[in-house]
Amino acid sequence: MRIEQVELRYVRLPLKRHFETSFRRTQERHTVLVTVWADGVEGWGESPVEDGPWFSYETVETAWHVLREFLVPLLLGQTVERAADAWDLMARVRGHPMAKTGLEETLWDVEARQKGVSLAQLLGGVRERIVCGVSVGIQDTLADLVSQVEGYLAQGYRRVKVKIKPGWDLDVVQELRQRWPNIPLMVDANSAYTPADADRLVALDGWDLLMIEQPLAHDDLYEHSLLQRRLRTPICLDESIPSPNHARAALELGSCRIINIKPGRVGGLAQARRIHDLCQNRGVPVWCGGLLETGIGRAHNVAISALPNYTLPGDVSASDRYYERDIVLPPFRLNPDGTMDVPRGPGIGVEIDRPFLETVTVRRETFRGL
Numbered sequence: 205m206r207i208e209q210v211e212l213r214y215v216r217l218p219l220k221r222h223f224e225t226s227f228r229r230t231q232e233r234h235t236v237l238v239t240v241w242a243d244g245v246e247g248w249g250e251s252p253v254e255d256g257p258w259f260s261y262e263t264v265e266t267a268w269h270v271l272r273e274f275l276v277p278l279l280l281g282q283t284v285e286r287a288a289d290a291w292d293l294m295a296r297v298r299g300h301p302m303a304k305t306g307l308e309e310t311l312w313d314v315e316a317r318q319k320g321v322s323l324a325q326l327l328g329g330v331r332e333r334i335v336c337g338v339s340v341g342i343q344d345t346l347a348d349l350v351s352q353v354e355g356y357l358a359q360g361y362r363r364v365k366v367k368i369k370p371g372w373d374l375d376v377v378q379e380l381r382q383r384w385p386n387i388p389l390m391v392d393a394n395s396a397y398t399p400a401d402a403d404r405l406v407a408l409d410g411w412d413l414l415m416i417e418q419p420l421a422h423d424d425l426y427e428h429s430l431l432q433r434r435l436r437t438p439i440c441l442d443e444s445i446p447s448p449n450h451a452r453a454a455l456e457l458g459s460c461r462i463i464n465i466k467p468g469r470v471g472g473l474a475q476a477r478r479i480h481d482l483c484q485n486r487g488v489p490v491w492c493g494g495l496l497e498t499g500i501g502r503a504h505n506v507a508i509s510a511l512p513n514y515t516l517p518g519d520v521s522a523s524d525r526y527y528e529r530d531i532v533l534p535p536f537r538l539n540p541d542g543t544m545d546v547p548r549g550p551g552i553g554v555e556i557d558r559p560f561l562e563t564v565t566v567r568r569e570t571f572r573g574l
């Protein structure tokens with residue numbers, strides 16, 4: 205496919221309700237969408253950045269800069285045989301996986317459309333539906349948390365993950381477990397703990413959690429390996445796994461027993477699939493987390509979740525979990541049994557709600573090849 209034109213779009217989409225992790229509270233989603241035209245076919249991707257360097261060092265402005273000055277010039281006017289080759293073509297640019305993801309995903313969408321298959325099929329997906337979990341942020345009170353969890357369970361979500369931090373952890377898990385002894389339950393600390401907190405984390409072992417996600421530093425593998433030896437509950441790593449090399453090191457060290465593979469964190473779908481394959485070969489289950497993506501990034505996350513080793517429920521929830529109105533049609537919906545259909549149409553399998561997208565676009569820039 206010959207890359208004829210690329211467009212970047214800075215989008216601000218209001219969240220239905222604030223989302224709080226151990227590091228910050230968000231009211232509005234800031235993200236960068238990428239559109240590519242190749243052989244006359246349009247493809248869409250998302251760089252799931254934020255307005256500041258919180259989950260990752262990347263921001264709207266760093267992604268814009270790296271895409272505009274480096275990544276787009278590398279690909280514009282070039283002929284790329286397969287979307288899976290794009291990672292290597294972008295390898296000269298070090299880091300910046302979210303910026304790369306937005307551009308890389310567009311090519312997967314184009315290739316799937318050209319071949320008349322769904323993105324999930326092109327990636328090697330084997331599922332028609334994925335099982336959905338929900339991620340619930342830190343609340344002002346335990347009563348608020350309980351009522352939210354109750355609502356999500358009533359909607360059908362099959363696994364509940366709650367964000368924790370020191371002081372919002374043991375009581376929270378105890379309260380939820382006493383109310384719902386049998387639901388699949390897990391916690392995510394987003395690196396809020398240090399090795400000195402190990403006893404506090406070991407105290408979570410008695411509550412039959414599916415996993416404890418990213419308890420220690422975002423760039424650590426070694427301390428996690430020591431903690432995992434003390435815990436019966438599996439550790440799942442998220443922030444600590446930015447690449448297949450990190451995944452291999454984590455598994456060799458015993459730093460975790462589960463990996464959350466987010467395309468945006470690892471530089472796109474090809475890298476996500478490499479980590480998936482590595483884990484599959486070693487019998488390590490994976491699942492797909494979320495970065496509050498709009499329907500575009502969500503569509504890519506749904507497609508990758510159809511791969512065979514995505515065996516645990518992910519955070520890929522319905523559009524209405526986060527947004528009053530999503531920018532794709534139809535929006536992603538939860539089935540009553542807590543699953544979500546993997547789109548079957550060509551490419552990402554959803555349409556862009558163009559009139560609405562215009563109302564939430566705050567900046568746009570187009571680049572044309574020669």
Ligand code: MG
Pocket residue numbers: 392394417418442443464493
């Ligand atoms: Mg996480």
